[in-house]
Amino acid sequence: MTSPRVARVLIDSPLPQLDRLFDYAIPDAFVEAAQPGVRVKVPLRSAGRMIEGYIVEVGDPDASDRPLSELDSVVSPVPVLPPGLHTLARRAADRAAGSASDILRLAIPKRMVRAERAWLAAPPPVAPDVPADARSWATAVLASYPGLGDGIARGRRLVIDAPPSTTPLPDATTVGMWAVVLAAAAVQTLAAGRSAILVVPDHRDLGQVEAALAGRVPADAVIRDDSRQSSPVRYAAFLRTLSPAPCIVIGNRSAVYAPVHRLGLVAIWDDGDPLLAEPLSPGVHARDVALLRQELDGMALLFAGHTRTTDVERLVGVGWVREVAAARRASPKVVLSATREGESRGARVPSAAFAAARDALANGPVLVQVARPGYAPVLVCAECRHPARCPHCGGPLRAPRPGAVPECAWCGRTAPGWVCPDCGSNRLRMASAGSERTAEELGRAFPGTRVIVADGKHPITEVDGRPALVVATRGAEPVAAGGYRAVILLDADRMLLADDLRIGESCLRWWSNAAALAAAGAPVHLVGVAGPVARALATWTQPAYARAELADRTPLRMPPTVRVAALEGDARSVSSAVAALREAVPALDEDAVLGPLDREGAVRALVRFDFASGAKVTDTLRASVISQALKARRAKGRPAGPRNTLRVRVDLPDLDL
Numbered sequence: 001m002t003s004p005r006v007a008r009v010l011i012d013s014p015l016p017q018l019d020r021l022f023d024y025a026i027p028d029a030f031v032e033a034a035q036p037g038v039r040v041k042v043p044l045r046s047a048g049r050m051i052e053g054y055i056v057e058v059g060d061p062d063a064s065d066r067p068l069s070e071l072d073s074v075v076s077p078v079p080v081l082p083p084g085l086h087t088l089a090r091r092a093a094d095r096a097a098g099s100a101s102d103i104l105r106l107a108i109p110k111r112m113v114r115a116e117r118a119w120l121a122a123p124p125p126v127a128p129d130v131p132a133d134a135r136s137w138a139t140a141v142l143a144s145y146p147g148l149g150d151g152i153a154r155g156r157r158l159v160i161d162a163p164p165s166t167t168p169l170p171d172a173t174t175v176g177m178w179a180v181v182l183a184a185a186a187v188q189t190l191a192a193g194r195s196a197i198l199v200v201p202d203h204r205d206l207g208q209v210e211a212a213l214a215g216r217v218p219a220d221a222v223i224r225d226d227s228r229q230s231s232p233v234r235y236a237a238f239l240r241t242l243s244p245a246p247c248i249v250i251g252n253r254s255a256v257y258a259p260v261h262r263l264g265l266v267a268i269w270d271d272g273d274p275l276l277a278e279p280l281s282p283g284v285h286a287r288d289v290a291l292l293r294q295e296l297d298g299m300a301l302l303f304a305g306h307t308r309t310t311d312v313e314r315l316v317g318v319g320w321v322r323e324v325a326a327a328r329r330a331s332p333k334v335v336l337s338a339t340r341e342g343e344s345r346g347a348r349v350p351s352a353a354f355a356a357a358r359d360a361l362a363n364g365p366v367l368v369q370v371a372r373p374g375y376a377p378v379l380v381c382a383e384c385r386h387p388a389r390c391p392h393c394g395g396p397l398r399a400p401r402p403g404a405v406p407e408c409a410w411c412g413r414t415a416p417g418w419v420c421p422d423c424g425s426n427r428l429r430m431a432s433a434g435s436e437r438t439a440e441e442l443g444r445a446f447p448g449t450r451v452i453v454a455d456g457k458h459p460i461t462e463v464d465g466r467p468a469l470v471v472a473t474r475g476a477e478p479v480a481a482g483g484y485r486a487v488i489l490l491d492a493d494r495m496l497l498a499d500d501l502r503i504g505e506s507c508l509r510w511w512s513n514a515a516a517l518a519a520a521g522a523p524v525h526l527v528g529v530a531g532p533v534a535r536a537l538a539t540w541t542q543p544a545y546a547r548a549e550l551a552d553r554t555p556l557r558m559p560p561t562v563r564v565a566a567l568e569g570d571a572r573s574v575s576s577a578v579a580a581l582r583e584a585v586p587a588l589d590e591d592a593v594l595g596p597l598d599r600e601g602a603v604r605a606l607v608r609f610d611f612a613s614g615a616k617v618t619d620t621l622r623a624s625v626i627s628q629a630l631k632a633r634r635a636k637g638r639p640a641g642p643r644n645t646l647r648v649r650v651d652l653p654d655l656d657l
Contacts (some may be wrong), residue, residue, distance in 0.1 A: 006061045007034050007071060010086070011053040012101050016626045018044075019099040021056055025068040032562075034058065034071060037079025039111065041072040053460055054081040054104070078116060079238065080108050084297065085259040091292050096650045097565070097618040098282020099624065106280065107257035116354070119236060125245040128221035130191040137216065138191070141184035148324045152185055152265055152300040157291075157321045158304040159312055161543065162269075164332050164516035166483045170215065174462065174481045175208040176516060178304055182214035182267050185302060186248045190217055194264025194299075195246040199256050199286050201273035203228055204461050207249050208479070209269075217248065225251025225258060230394065253278055253286040256293065266290045267302040272309040272509050273475075283649055287311060291405035300439040306512040306542070310505060310553070311560045313546035323543075331540030332487075332515040337525040348433070353488050353525040354445075357469070360486035360522065361449060365468045367484040368442065369514045373455035373473050374434035375401050377409070381420040382427035390415060399430060402440075439471040452476050474510040483519030492529040501558060501654040504533045508545060511537050557591075557608050564652040565607045565621060569628070569645035572598065574603045577646060578622035584620040587613050594655065602645075606655060621648045 008021040024042050026034045034040065036055050044051045048073050061068065081104065089103035142149040144163070151158050162178035169175060186196035198209055206226055213222050223237050241249060241258045249258040253276045256266060268276070268290055276286040287303075290622055294301040303312050303321065315321040337353045349357075359368045376399035379388040388397040388406065395410030397418065405414045406428060419426050433441065435455045443451045450468035454460040454476045465481040472478065474495070495507045515524040515537065526534055536545035554561045567574050574596050582588060589611060595605035609617045628646040 004059055004061070005031065005034075007040070007055045008057045008059065009040060009053040009071075010056050010081075010100060010104075011042070011044065011051055012105070013044075013051060014099070014102065015629060016099055016622070017629050018624075019093070019101060021060070022053075022069055025061075025070045026058070027070050028161055028270075030071055030074050031220070031504070033074040033077055035077075035079055036083065037081040037501065038077060039075035039080065041075060043069050043072055045069065052085075053366045056081070056083075056086055075271045076111060076116060078120070078236070078242070080111075080242070082259045085257065088257065088293055088296060088528070091296065092284045092289050093282060094622075095288065095292065095618060096282035096284045097621040097648045098284075098650075102281050103257075103284070106254050106278065107259075109235045109238050110231060111187045112232040115232040115236040116239065118502075119239045125220065125240065125243045125247075126220045127193065127245045128190060128247070130187060130217055134193045134216040138184040138187040141180055142188065144327055145181075145324045146327055148185070149188060151322070151324060152188060152302065155264075155298050157294060157301045157315075158324050159308070159316060159321050160324050161308070162304045162306050162516075163326070163330055164306055164512070164540070165330065165520065166479060166517060168482070169211055171211075172481075173211045174479050174483075175211050176479065178269060178306070178516075179205070179208040182209060182269060182302075182304060183216065185265060185267055186213065187216050189264040189300070190221065190246055190248055193246055194262045195248070195260035196265040196267070197249045197251075197255055197258050197260065197263065198267050198269070198598055199251065199253065199276070199290070199552075200269045201250070201275035202562075206250055206252070207461060209314075213248065215249070221245075221247050223247050223249045223251075223258075225249055225255040227252050227254075228284060237524070242299055256286045256289045263293075263297050263299045265302065265303060266293060270509070270513070271303055272305065272307060272311060272505060277653070280581045280647075283651070285651065288651065291315075300362040305509075306516050307505070307509045308543040308546040310502075310546050310549050313543060313550055314560050316543075317550065319457060324502065332518050332524045333521060334515060334526060334538040335525045335532055335541070336538055337527045348441075348490060348527075349445075349488065350525075350527060353527055356486045356523045356525055357358060357488055358446070359466045360484075361446065361469070363467070364465050364482060364485040364519070365463055365470055366479045367477060367480070367487045367514060367517060368438065368469060368471045369477065369487070369489045369491075369510070370433070370435050370438050370471060370473055371494050372434045373436070373457060375399050375404075375436045375440075376430040376432060377434045378430075378432040379406055379428045380431040381423060381425050382429040383425040384420060384423040385429070386420060386422045386622075387431075388415075388418060388420070388428055392420070397428070399428075401436070432491075432494070435471050438506050439469070442469050443473065452478075469538065470513075474514070477514050479517060483522060484517050485519055485522050487514055487518045487522065487524040489514060489524070489526045492526055492534075496529060496533065504549065505546070508533050508542060512540075512542060548567060560653060562608045562610060563610070563614055563617075563650065564655060565617065565648060565650045565654055566598075566604060567607065567621070568602055568647045568649075569600075571603045573624075573628050573646040574605050576628075577621065577648075578605055578607070580624050581607065581617065581620050585609070585613055585616050588617075606652070618650060621650070624648075 189196040390408035397406040454472035
């Protein structure tokens with residue numbers, strides 16, 4: 001009598017102690033269906049219930065006589081977890097001291113039965129045929145970066161500075177030139193019989209890339225992975241990526257996990273955008289996943305942006321990523337606009353910028369970038385100038401519209417009888433102007449001119465070429481047909497005041513992305529700031545700014561020159577984890593651990609460590625998390641026992657205690 005086959009299952013559970021493979025006997029009824037990669041239900045003895053998981057591999061039982069529980073059922077015959085995706089999830093989780101099941105929850109959409117049945121009933125996709133004219137177009141576009149096409153074909157790690165311009169497409173749609181370059185790289189890869197993944201921050205970028213690809217390759221070869229899609233549509237798109245037929249996947253941060261066959265290229269646009277940083281545990285950035293995947297799959301990896309993050313510049317400095325320069329350097333016409341003699345220092349729009357906007361409005365739209373949405377995002381006491389705070393939660397008060405009762409930006413409550421706790425005054429003053437108030441003021445300054453507001457409440461992706469004032473918050477700027485005839489960057493000084501290690505990088509990215517929307521030769525006025533960030537924008541030398549930032553951070557051991565992990569929990573668990581870390585990793589410096597500090601009842605510590613020690617540090621931290629989880633389980637029901645409060649987050653972008 002032969003022994004039953006054994007399925008090694010990764011359980012879909014957030015409990016860290018369950019982040020390993022469990023052996024289950026395969027009943028005779030499931031021998032055919034229980035294949036690697038399929039979803040199954042298995043009994044979990046410790047919980048006394050059934051739980052879903054994935055079969056990672058099928059093999060023979062080990063030599064021990066221990067009894068094995070049997071698979072309860074095979075949920076679906078579709079192998080949604082290919083071996084490559086499991087390996088990538090395991091590597092990404094280990095790098096972040098997290099669980100592979102948490103990674104897979106981001107990578108594999110929830111099962112939609114109808115979409116799955118339709119997929120199984122449909123004929124399998126065939127390899128797409130890329131027309132000859134599309135191949136020629138892709139070659140011509142990539143030729144603007146000598147060596148880029150060859151580097152992609154050879155599977156290199158590359159970075160480019162995207163062209164700071166827009167371009168019209170055959171259907172008269174205007175997109176950023178960066179989208180055309182990424183689309184050309186994907187078309188070349190698909191023409192070679194390989195798949196490509198293009199990762200962008202949000203739906204606006206997705207729309208531009210999709211428009212750039214339209215008509216170049218068959219429509220069914222472009223797979224959109226968008227968080228705004230319905231669950232059935234997204235699951236159907238995921239199933240398409242499992243097909244052996246190559247395709248182009250365009251999507252947000254989770255698209256970097258797409259299990260396409262014969263992957264030839266992963267391109268990431270604007271990796272400094274916080275939308276590419278995963279907020280859910282274990283919080284692995286799309287950039288880091290792409291680097292891991294390049295090591296595993298050997299495909300080409302391309303970073304592109306109007307600016308260079310210090311993270312990518314560090315990789316360039318150590319030789320891990322190679323910079324490909326454009327054959328012809330292009331840059332916008334940036335003017336550092338300041339108040340002139342005789343003008344009020346408080347003038348929000350200096351005369352030079354005002355005149356540029358007035359002249360440009362005769363020919364087309366003008367972009368005005370502001371820091372915040374709304375009408376008056378910040379209110380202060382009219383007498384003592386102290387910030388106005390909500391009496392209920394302490395949040396900042398704001399004016400939602402002219403003459404309205406102030407409301408809290410945190411809890412949303414109104415404060416009709418507000419009184420300043422410092423001086424007793426009941427009068428408020430608007431300390432800042434949001435997008436709506438700026439639009440109102442500019443509307444009065446330019447009577448008869450269209451004024452368009454683009455922010456979170458008013459999402460606009462494109463505007464026509466007629467004269468208009470487009471007031472947009474950072475990151476919400478629509479693309480203008482033919483490009484903006486002038487760009488005015490307001491509130492730059494306020495943006496730079498944010499308490500953030502990377503605020504210089506962020507401001508340079510916001511301003512550069514807005515400047516890249518200007519028409520050729522159109523003026524870009526940066527109002528009210530000077531210094532290294534302003535000079536980098538004016539001279540369009542963003543990589544040099546990133547190198548200077550790295551040089552400043554290296555002696556201070558600031559990220560990304562080192563990696564940073566945050567430990568948070570009760571005092572006992574954090575102290576225990578720090579002690580275990582020091583014992584396991586003797587190479588840690590004396591000042592590697594910052595804290596622990598008590599933050600509103602929770603204790604937090606930061607650990608700085610070199611990249612060479614990364615694997616040992618994350619393994620030790622993961623062991624501490626599991627140890628605390630097991631202690632909490634044993635102490636269940638005992639009020640005096642320890643609790644599993646230890647949480648670990650690796651690769652923080654800033655030292656924020």
